[in-house]
Amino acid sequence: xxxxxxxxxxxxxxxxxxxxxxxxxxxxxxxxxxxxxxxxxxxxxxxxxxxxxxxxxxxxxxxxxxxxxxxxxxxxxxxxxxxxxxxxxxxxxxxxxxxxxxxxxxxxxxxxxxxxxxxxxxxxxxxxxxxxxxxxxxxxxxxxxxxxxxxxxxxxxxxxxxxxxxxxxxxxxxxxxxxxxxxxxxxxxxxxxxxxxxxxxxxxxxxxxxxxxxxxxxxxxxxxxxxxxxxxxxxxxxxxxxxxxxxxxxxxxxxxxxxxxxxxxxxxxxxxxxxxxxxxxxxxxxxxxxxxxxxxxxxxxxxxxxxxxxxxxxxxxxxxxxxxxxxxxxxxxxxxxxxxxxxxxxxxxxxxxxxxxxxxxxxxxxxxxxxxxxxxxxxxxxxxxxxxxxxxxxxxxxxxxxxxxxxxxxxxxxxxxxxxxxxxxxxxxxxxxxxxxxxxxxxxx
Numbered sequence: 001x002x003x004x005x006x007x008x009x010x011x012x013x014x015x016x017x018x019x020x021x022x023x024x025x026x027x028x029x030x031x032x033x034x035x036x037x038x039x040x041x042x043x044x045x046x047x048x049x050x051x052x053x054x055x056x057x058x059x060x061x062x063x064x065x066x067x068x069x070x071x072x073x074x075x076x077x078x079x080x081x082x083x084x085x086x087x088x089x090x091x092x093x094x095x096x097x098x099x100x101x102x103x104x105x106x107x108x109x110x111x112x113x114x115x116x117x118x119x120x121x122x123x124x125x126x127x128x129x130x131x132x133x134x135x136x137x138x139x140x141x142x143x144x145x146x147x148x149x150x151x152x153x154x155x156x157x158x159x160x161x162x163x164x165x166x167x168x169x170x171x172x173x174x175x176x177x178x179x180x181x182x183x184x185x186x187x188x189x190x191x192x193x194x195x196x197x198x199x200x201x202x203x204x205x206x207x208x209x210x211x212x213x214x215x216x217x218x219x220x221x222x223x224x225x226x227x228x229x230x231x232x233x234x235x236x237x238x239x240x241x242x243x244x245x246x247x248x249x250x251x252x253x254x255x256x257x258x259x260x261x262x263x264x265x266x267x268x269x270x271x272x273x274x275x276x277x278x279x280x281x282x283x284x285x286x287x288x289x290x291x292x293x294x295x296x297x298x299x300x301x302x303x304x305x306x307x308x309x310x311x312x313x314x315x316x317x318x319x320x321x322x323x324x325x326x327x328x329x330x331x332x333x334x335x336x337x338x339x340x341x342x343x344x345x346x347x348x349x350x351x352x353x354x355x356x357x358x359x360x361x362x363x364x365x366x367x368x369x370x371x372x373x374x375x376x377x378x379x380x381x382x383x384x385x386x387x388x389x390x391x392x393x394x395x396x397x398x399x400x401x402x403x404x405x406x407x408x409x410x411x412x413x414x415x416x417x418x419x420x421x422x423x424x425x426x427x428x429x430x431x432x433x434x435x436x437x438x439x440x441x442x443x444x445x
Contacts, residue, residue, distance in 0.1 A: 009036045009109035011340055012094060014084045014276070016042040016070055017050075018326050019307030019333035020114035021395065026337025028076045031346055038077040039106070041084050041096055045070050048137065049394055051326060052401070054177065057140040057147075058184025058364065059191075059415065060408040061401065067137065068395045080106065084115065087280060089300060110302050110340050113289060114333065117271035117308035117324060121428055126247035128428045131172070131267040134181060138421050143266065145417035147185060148192060150264060152417075155198040165261045167204045170252050172244055173268035174210035175218065179227060180362055181268060182208045186234050187364040192415040207237045207260055214240060216369075219359060222376045223369040230367045267428060271324065273309045285311035285321060293351040295336045304340060306332035315353040327356060330393070360386035 011027060013020045020040060027038055046067035055061040070079045085103070086095035093105045119133050132146070133139050147169065154166035169189075171182045186206045193199055208215065208231065215231070215238060216224040228238055239254065244265070246253040252260045273287040282297060283290040288311035290298060295312060297303040306312070307329035311321045322328045335352045342349040358371040360382070368382040370389075377385060387405060391398050 008034065009344060010107060011036050011038050011110040011112070011344075012106060012108035013038075013040045013112040013114060014087075014094065015113075015115035015274075015307075015309075016040050016044075016047045016079075017114060017116040017307060018047075018329035019116070019310075019336065020112065021047040021068070021070075021074075022330050022333030023112050023114060023306060023337040023340070024074050024077050025395075026334045027341060028074065030337065030341040031344065033076065035341075035346060036110075036344055038074075039080060039108075040070065040074070040077055041080045041082055041094065041106070042070065043081065043083050043099070045079055045081060047073075047395065049390075049397075050135070051176075051393075052390060053134065053137070053140045054180040054184040055362070056137065057134070057143045057181060058188045059144055059413045060184065060187075060364075061404050063137050063141055065397050065401045065404060068397065073395055084276060087111070087113075087276070089280065089303065092302070108302075110343060111304070112336055112340060113277065113297075113303065113305040113309055114307045114329075114336070115274040115276050115309050116329075117273055118275070119267065119428060120270045120272040121267075122269065124244055124246065127244065127265075127267060130247045130249055131265045131428055132426065133428045134177060134266055134268055135271075139426060142421040142423070142426050144188065145419055145421065146264065146423075147188060148415060148417040149419075151189065151192055151196055151199060151204075154203070155196050161261065163203070165250050165263050167199065168207065168260060168262040169205070169264045169266070170207045170209065170244075170260055170262050171266045171268060172209045173270065174208050174212065174215035174238070174240075175268065175270070176216065176359070176361055178208060178210070178266075178268035179215055179231070180364075181266065182206050182236055183231060183234075183362070183364040183367075186231075186236055188413065188415070190234075191413050194412070195415055201235075205237060206235070207239060207262075209239045209242060209244065209254070211243045212240060216361060219361070219369070219371065220376065223361070223371055223378070226378045227361060227363060227369045230363050271308065273324075277305075277309060288321070293353070294339050294349050295332060295352055296339065302343070304336050306336040312352055315351065316355045322352075322354075323356075325356070327359075328354065360389050362386050 049066040052066045082096045082098035085097045150166040154163045189204045214224045242256045245255045277289045289305045308324040314320045314322045331354045339349045360370040368386040370377045370382040370385045
């Protein structure tokens with residue numbers, strides 16, 4: 001309530017990924033304390049810095065380093081732990097299912113939908129049941145433990161076939177996430193093998209699979225070529241122009257009719273927009289909620305959308321929409337905050353216009369590729385740029401991340417698995433079942 005007894009307008013942001021978090025940071029800075037009540041609905045009390053998840057899986061970063069605490073960084077925002085499972089545009093309410101399964105209705109005067117994206121599953125037999133996802137802290141911790149557990153069990157078995165299955169790791173999808181994950185995973189197993197007397201380096205096999213004709217297809221060949229060379233020099237088996245046709249408990253079958261004995265298939269094929277927007281019956285493009293250049297949903301002056309869930313016109317490429325990247329999500333979140341504030345009478349609205357500044361891909365060790373301002377770099381110079389970019393882009397934990405990187409450079413990784421994350425609930429089938437049931441998420445978007 002305001003000092004004169006009137007209810008302050010409430011701004012509700014769905015999701016605390018890149019877009020939602022930066023929207024709220026902007027609102028806290030631009031709006032006077034009595035101008036509006038701010039609220040974010042998110043299933044966790046942190047914003048996840050997704051680009052560094054491969055380093056968590058590889059054991060070079062503590063999982064807490066990629067978690068930005070909401071209550072510390074968003075001091076004026078009420079954090080509601082739960083998932084938005086429904087939105088009533090006429091009544092201006094959002095149904096929130098909290099962490100214990102209880103539903104409540106949350107009124108809003110301005111709504112920002114920034115619930116991001118979910119793992120994109122294809123109709124491939126066995127993928128949902130046996131492949132591992134890679135979009136959360138829990139999945140990255142589980143994967144690290146799973147890899148180390150496979151090495152332990154491979155050393156203990158006398159069966160050559162079982163040993164081959166346990167020491168073969170398959171990553172499907174050679175985009176940014178899959179490429180970084182296979183690089184970090186190969187480094188993790190290389191360092192772990194120093195502690196396993198019964199295994200040799202040539203016993204462990206990493207396989208990277210993609211339908212494209214090169215890895216990192218969204219980057220220029222001047223970067224994807226050197227990145228592939230780095231992986232292949234480390235022994236990674238790169239399979240291009242092929243994909244997975246079936247996954248079983250002990251094997252990955254490919255579309256070229258080859259079979260790879262394995263007990264580890266990691267699914268990094270891509271993402272799709274959060275299905276939360278589907279029941280709204282609003283115009284969409286490729287499943288993403290249409291907006292204008294001001295991130296406002298047409299016909300809904302009090303509703304904004306940003307990030308992976310939003311089809312935002314790309315003013316630098318007329319006729320197209322902005323790609324689903326963290327770089328766009330972060331900047332759209334800021335513009336959404338500016339425009340929500342403007343709709344409440346504070347400041348002026350601004351169109352979203354941003355040209356990609358380039359990308360960075362960490363390849364573990366001293367290797368990386370990057371194209372800052374579209375200047376191609378590789379090797380150690382790219383590594384410096386990559387880590388510098390992440391330190392600038394991270395909202396918090398910068399000093400802790402820098403210390404972890406320094407420790408990884410100067411000492412060997414601590415190769416231990418705690419078994420803290422059970423396999424139940426990690427499968428893609430269970431995760432996708434929750435999401436398609438209407439759960440909104442907190443992934444970078």
